[in-house]
Amino acid sequence: MWKFIHKLASPPHFYGLAASMIPWFVVPGLFLVAYGAYAGLFVAPMDYQQGDAFRIIYVHVPSAYLSMMTYMIMATSAGIGLIWRIKLAHAVAAAAAPIGAWFTFLALATGSIWGKPMWGTWWEWGDPRLTSELIMLFLYFGYMALRGAIDDTAKADKSSAVLALVGAVNVPIIHFSVEWWSSLHQGPTLVRKGGPAMDTAMLYPLLAMILGFTFLFGALLLRRVRAEVLYRERRTRWVREMILSKGT
Amino acid sequence: MTTKLSANDLTLFRGERCLFRHLSFALNQGELLLLEGRNGTGKTSLMRAIAGLISFEAGEIFWGDVPVLSDRQAFHGALVWMAHRVGFKADLTLVENLRFEANLRSQSGADFDEVLHRLDIDRLKRLPIRSLSAGQQRRVALARMLLSGAPLWLMDEPFTNLDREGRELVVKLTSEHLDMGGMCIMAAHQDVEIGSNAQKIVLQ
Amino acid sequence: MGGYGAYVWTCFAMTVVVFVICEWRARLRQRRVYRDIEVRIKALGDTQ
Amino acid sequence: MTGDAPAMLAGMLGVIRRDLLLAWKRPGDILNPLFFFVMVAALFPLAVGPSPEQLEFSGPAVLWVAALLAMLLSLNSLFLSDFEDGSLDQMLVSPVPLPALALGKSIMHWLTSGLPLVLISPVVAITFRMPASVTGFLMITLLLGTISLSLLGSIGAALTVGLHRGTALLSLLILPLAMPVLIFGARTVSLVAAGDGVAGGLYFLGAYAVLVLSFAPFATAAALRISNE
Numbered sequence: 059m060w061k062f063i064h065k066l067a068s069p070p071h072f073y074g075l076a077a078s079m080i081p082w083f084v085v086p087g088l089f090l091v092a093y094g095a096y097a098g099l100f101v102a103p104m105d106y107q108q109g110d111a112f113r114i115i116y117v118h119v120p121s122a123y124l125s126m127m128t129y130m131i132m133a134t135s136a137g138i139g140l141i142w143r144i145k146l147a148h149a150v151a152a153a154a155a156p157i158g159a160w161f162t163f164l165a166l167a168t169g170s171i172w173g174k175p176m177w178g179t180w181w182e183w184g185d186p187r188l189t190s191e192l193i194m195l196f197l198y199f200g201y202m203a204l205r206g207a208i209d210d211t212a213k214a215d216k217s218s219a220v221l222a223l224v225g226a227v228n229v230p231i232i233h234f235s236v237e238w239w240s241s242l243h244q245g246p247t248l249v250r251k252g253g254p255a256m257d258t259a260m261l262y263p264l265l266a267m268i269l270g271f272t273f274l275f276g277a278l279l280l281r282r283v284r285a286e287v288l289y290r291e292r293r294t295r296w297v298r299e300m301i302l303s304k305g306t
Numbered sequence: 307m308t309t310k311l312s313a314n315d316l317t318l319f320r321g322e323r324c325l326f327r328h329l330s331f332a333l334n335q336g337e338l339l340l341l342e343g344r345n346g347t348g349k350t351s352l353m354r355a356i357a358g359l360i361s362f363e364a365g366e367i368f369w370g371d372v373p374v375l376s377d378r379q380a381f382h383g384a385l386v387w388m389a390h391r392v393g394f395k396a397d398l399t400l401v402e403n404l405r406f407e408a409n410l411r412s413q414s415g416a417d418f419d420e421v422l423h424r425l426d427i428d429r430l431k432r433l434p435i436r437s438l439s440a441g442q443q444r445r446v447a448l449a450r451m452l453l454s455g456a457p458l459w460l461m462d463e464p465f466t467n468l469d470r471e472g473r474e475l476v477v478k479l480t481s482e483h484l485d486m487g488g489m490c491i492m493a494a495h496q497d498v499e500i501g502s503n504a505q506k507i508v509l510q
Numbered sequence: 511m512g513g514y515g516a517y518v519w520t521c522f523a524m525t526v527v528v529f530v531i532c533e534w535r536a537r538l539r540q541r542r543v544y545r546d547i548e549v550r551i552k553a554l555g556d557t558q
Numbered sequence: 559m560t561g562d563a564p565a566m567l568a569g570m571l572g573v574i575r576r577d578l579l580l581a582w583k584r585p586g587d588i589l590n591p592l593f594f595f596v597m598v599a600a601l602f603p604l605a606v607g608p609s610p611e612q613l614e615f616s617g618p619a620v621l622w623v624a625a626l627l628a629m630l631l632s633l634n635s636l637f638l639s640d641f642e643d644g645s646l647d648q649m650l651v652s653p654v655p656l657p658a659l660a661l662g663k664s665i666m667h668w669l670t671s672g673l674p675l676v677l678i679s680p681v682v683a684i685t686f687r688m689p690a691s692v693t694g695f696l697m698i699t700l701l702l703g704t705i706s707l708s709l710l711g712s713i714g715a716a717l718t719v720g721l722h723r724g725t726a727l728l729s730l731l732i733l734p735l736a737m738p739v740l741i742f743g744a745r746t747v748s749l750v751a752a753g754d755g756v757a758g759g760l761y762f763l764g765a766y767a768v769l770v771l772s773f774a775p776f777a778t779a780a781a782l783r784i785s786n787e
Contacts, residue, residue, distance in 0.1 A: 095522065099518070099522070109513070109514055110513075110514045110515070110518060111514040111517055111518065113514075113518045114517065114518055114521045116522075117521050117522055117524075117525040118521065121525070121528075140780075156532075156535070157532055160528050160531065160532050161528070163528070164524060164525060164528045167521075167524055168521040168524065168525070171517050171520055171521050171524075172517070172521070174517060175514055175517055193734050193737050196730075196733065196734035197734045197735075199730060200730045200731040200734060203727055203730050203731070204717060204718075204727065204731060207718075207721050207722075207723050207727050208721065209321075210321050210787075213784060213785075213787055216784040217717050217781065217784050217785065220713070220717060220777055220780050220781045220784065221713075221717060221731060223777070224710075224713055224735065224773070224777050225734075225735065227769075227773060228734075228735050228738070231738050231766065231769075232734075232737055232738055234738075235737065235738035235741045235742060235762070236737075236741065238741070238742075238745075238758070238762075239741045239742075239745055274529060278529075278532050278533060278536060281533070281536040281537065281540065282536045282539070284540060285536060285539040285540035285543050288540065288543045288544060288547070289543045292543070292546070292547045292550075293322070297547060298547075298551055301544070301547055301548055301551060302551065354647075357647075357651045358650075358651065359647060359650055359651065359783075359786060359787065360787050361787070379653045379654075379655060380653075382651050382652060382653040383653035385651065387647070387648070387651050389644055389647055389648070390644070391643060391644025391647070392643075392644060393643060393644035393645040393646075393647055393648040394643065394645065395576065395580060395639075395643065395645060396643065397580055397583045397584065398576065398579060398580065398583075402576070402579060406572050406573075406575075406576045407648075408572075409568045409569055409571070409572025409573075409575075409654075410569055410572060410648070410649065410652035410653075410654055411652050411653055411654075412653070
């Protein structure tokens with residue numbers, strides 16, 4: 059088992075494998091997203107409270123979910139890299155951060171656009187989800203800034219891993235504290251997005267979107283990790299031989 | 307005579323640059339290891355790596371039979387390091403600095419005043435390190451080594467900034483330490499005549 | 511879209527844009543790294 | 559951790575004693591963040607206007623934000639001089655487990671910048687027309703909150719020591735992590751001012767301080783080893 063993991067994590071092996079795996083993520087991802095978007099936009103019935111504006115959740119919820127999941131992936135692989143000294147894990151963490159930041163941004167932007175017709179304002183501090191997404195974005199910025207500030211890759215890997223782990227401990231606490239904070243807020247009464255009892259015609263497209271986003275995220279991550287691995291292995295023989303023989 | 311410190315197949319990188327590959331050595335009680343090489347060949351890096359401050363790309367160091375990384379405290383309890391920067395607080399006095407050292411590592415029990423007297427810094431006791439000359443500061447660093455009970459001395463360019471008398475003192479103290487079964491790893495770019503059986507590693 | 515069309519379509523459009531940007535950045539990085547290595551190997555010749 | 563407790567305690571107390579001695583010889587290092595705290599707190603009334611209701615309402619928030627920023631200000635230098643003069647190297651090769659020394663540094667940071675802030679806060683609170691009962695709670699929340707901030711901040715200071723863009727980077731790393739402390743600290747004081755219950759907030763601040771205490775010294779130690787490579 060251990061041997062298998064090591065083989066999988068060996069850079070040349072991974073580099074080749076990742077390239078062949080990308081289509082396996084892209085194709086189902088595109089299918090699911092296409093179905094989810096079509097069904098979400100045109101088939102799912104209108105929400106009786108929010109009207110058609112609720113259709114924004116078909117992109118907002120998956121991106122919010124991905125922004126959290128990406129942080130967890132980042133922190134987990136950073137931890138693996140730190141403890142077992144697996145370089146590939148550090149490469150995954152480095153590759154995940156910018157993607158996670160983009161999805162966090164997307165979740166923020168779509169949430170804010172959803173808020174405009176719902177609350178009449180682009181930004182509502184009283185909404186705990188938006189506020190913790192904002193803090194999430196700051197966490198990503200901090201992580202990427204620390205990485206950017208350290209020239210030596212190995213050192214950047216380890217330093218940012220410590221930060222990612224500390225951040226991972228704090229993420230649930232930040233959520234909890236923001237929830238507590240907004241529950242005291244005497245502002246506009248908020249409409250829960252979606253609501254507890256969701257019609258299946260509404261729910262299935264959402265699940266398809268979440269799954270589709272995850273697949274596409276997987277493809278993006280693989281592509282980034284490949285570039286990251288190539289950069290880290292730039293002095294090795296296998297990269298040299300590969301480039302000399304004009305492979306990709 | 308048992309082998310206390312041994313290094314196996316060490317490879318060290320600094321950033322992009324490979325300083326050395328497949329370096330091995332073994333140090334027994336009473337032995338001296340000299341690291342030689344021009345500036346920038348990685349003497350200091352090797353010493354920092356031996357002390358556990360930098361990680362090797364490959365290879366391992368053993369203290370006795372135990373890998374250093376698996377019992378850092380045992381190894382650090384056995385070494386004292388005279389680095390290029392003396393590592394004292396410039397605003398604190400000599401005594402205050404050495405008292406802090408006593409909190410960090412076990413002491414040999416050598417008489418404090420006697421050690422200072424021997425190093426000819428006893429009149430500087432109450433002065434802040436800032437007002438000492440570079441050579442005097444090196445002497446205080448020597449006092450740290452003598453006061454600690456550590457058997458392994460790491461000395462990075464111990465002769466820098468010292469006058470002839472001071473250099474002779476370093477040689478004398480080191481040979482005494484070796485005679486008592488201590489060990490020493492010394493980086494120097496000048497020839498050092500200490501003891502008879504010094505090993506040498508020349509870094510290129 | 512019951513008067514919310516602009517909001518909904520903007521969100522979906524932004525999503526597409528973000529995916530495209532992510533994909534584009536990833537490809538760009540891959541290409542840059544690859545080219546840098548290629549240039550270095552050619553410059554160094556067979557010395558290394 | 560296999561280190562024996564007395565050695566750890568001796569090392570930790572040694573660090574605290576040494577750094578307190580240093581602070582005593584250079585009082586500016588303690589006073590500057592305090593002046594900063596007072597000045598930032600003075601900026602708000604100047605910007606907002608002298609209306610008493612508004613000051614009373616925004617007082618807890620202003621004091622908390624000012625305290626948070628003042629803590630950040632003094633963090634940057636926490637490990638810097640140790641890093642520059644080589645004493646960090648000596649600490650890293652000492653047999654005392656590094657987390658104990660890191661904890662010593664955090665405690666020292668709290669003693670020289672957290673505690674003075676707590677002590678001076680009533681004076682600033684008076685200018686915001688804060689009643690005495692509320693001021694008491696302000697001090698308690700600051701006391702608990704600054705402990706967490708010192709411990710969390712040590713991690714950031716250890717991660718950024720030796721980097722050129724240290725100061726701005728440090729804020730970027732620490733501020734998001736400090737949000738829970740700010741939220742609970744400031745809100746609890748506001749709640750007291752509004753006559754509401756406060757137990758929840760205080761429990762949270764206390765629990766959070768304990769949680770941070772349990773992992774921050776280890777994270778700081780790991781970060782120091784990495785940064786000093």
